[in-house]
C-alpha cells in the first residue's frame with residue numbers, strides 16, 4: 001500500500017522520485033518489453049479493485065488528495081493535492097500546467113505509484129493502483145516511462161549503455177537489446193553518438209537519450225516532468241517534436257507537466273490547470289487557453305498570452321485614453337471582427353484598439369483586443385444607459401466575451 005515500498009534501489013537513475021527540480025534521480029518504471037500501442041490491453045479492467053468503467057481511461061484520478069505530514073513538531077501538514085479528478089485518454093497528449101508548488105510533480109508521483117493518495121483513487125488502464133498486488137503494480141509501472149528536467153542519465157555509461165539499461169533490468173537478451181538500442185537511437189537521431197558519454201552531449205541531446213531510455217521497454221504511457229525546462233527554446237522545440245513523434249508514430253500516451261505555457265500550447269491536446277493543489281480548470285487546450293472559465297486559470301494562462309493589460313499598463317493607457325476601456329476575447333467565431341465593428345457602428349460608438357493581439361492555438365485564432373470606447377454623448381451616458389453600455393450589452397448578447405477593465409484606483 002505504501003508508496004515507499006515500491007521503490008527500487010536508489011542508485012538507479014531511472015528510478016526513484018523526483019518531485020523537486022533538482023538533480024536527484026527520477027523514476028522510470030520501464031522494465032519489461034511491452035508491445036507499444038497495444039500494451040494497455042494487457043492491463044485489462046478485470047483486475048481493477050473498484051469496478052472499472054468499461055472503456056477505461058489510460059490515467060484516471062478520482063478525488064485524489066495528497067497530504068504530507070508536518071515536518072517536525074509545530075509544523076502543519078501540507079496538502080499538495082486537494083480533491084483532484086482528471087482523466088487522460090489513450091493516445092493523447094495531456095498537459096498539466098501550474099506555477100511552482102502547485103502540486104505538479106506530486107501528481108506525477110501519484111501516477112507512477114511512487115506516492116499513494118491520502119484520499120481518493122488513481123487508476124491506470126482501469127486498475128486502481130493501491131488495490132494491486134506488488135507484482136501487478138510492478139507490471140503497471142513497467143508500462144510507464146519517465147523523463148526529467150535534469151535527464152538523470154548514468155554518467156559512467158555510454159549513450160547506448162544508458163538506453164540499454166532498462167532492457168537489461170528487464171532481462172532482454174543481448175542481441176535483441178542491441179537491436180532495440182540501435183532502433184531507439186535512430187529514432188531520436190543519435191545513432192552516431194552511441195559510444196559517447198553523457199557529458200559529451202548538449203542538453204537537448206541528453207534529453208533525447210532520456211527519451212530513448214524511457215521508450216526502451218515500449219511503455220504505453222510517458223510522463224514528462226519539466227522535461228524541457230532546462231533547455232533553450234530551439235532545443236525545446238526539437239525535444240517536443242520528438243515527443244510528438246513518439247505520440248503519433250508509437251501511439252504513446254503522454255502526460256506532460258510543466259510551468260512553461262509555450263510547451264503546453266505547442267503539444268497538448270487537452271490540459272488541466274493546477275493551482276494550489278487543485279485542478280481549477282481542464283478541457284481541450286483551445287477551450288481552456290482561449291476561454292478560461294475561472295479567474296485562477298485566466299490568471300495563470302493570461303500571463304503567458306499577455307492578452308489583458310496589466311494594472312501598470314492600464315494605468316498608463318488611461319493617461320491618454322479617458323473613455324471606457326474594455327477587453328474583448330477573440331475566439332474562432334466566424335465574422336467575429338465584423339460583428340464587433342458593426343455593433344460599435346450601429347450604436348454610434350467610437351472604438352480604438354489600444355492594446356492586445358491575436359495569435360493562433362491549434363490553428364485557431366486566439367487572443368484579445370482592448371478597446372477604448374467613446375459614445376456619441378461622451379463616455380457612455382449618465383446612468384449607465386448610454387451608447388457604450390448598449391453596445392457592450394449587444395456584444396454580450398451576441399456571445400462575445402467582453403470585460404470592462406476596472407476604473408483607475410485612487
Ligand SMILES: Nc1ncnc2c1ncn2[C@@H]1O[C@H](COP(=O)(O)OP(=O)(O)OP(=O)(O)O)[C@@H](O)[C@H]1O
Pocket residue numbers: 019020021068069078079080098099100101102103104105106107259
Ligand atoms: N515529500 C514531500 N514532503 C513534504 N512536502 C512535499 C513533499 N513533496 C512535495 N511537497 C510539497 O507539496 C507542494 C507541491 O509540490 P510539487 O513538487 O508537487 O510542486 P510542483 O508543482 O511540481 O512545483 P515545481 O514547479 O517547483 O516543480 C509543495 O508545497 C511542496 O513543498
Ligand SMILES: [Mg+2]
Pocket residue numbers: 019020021104105106226
Ligand atoms: Mg515539480
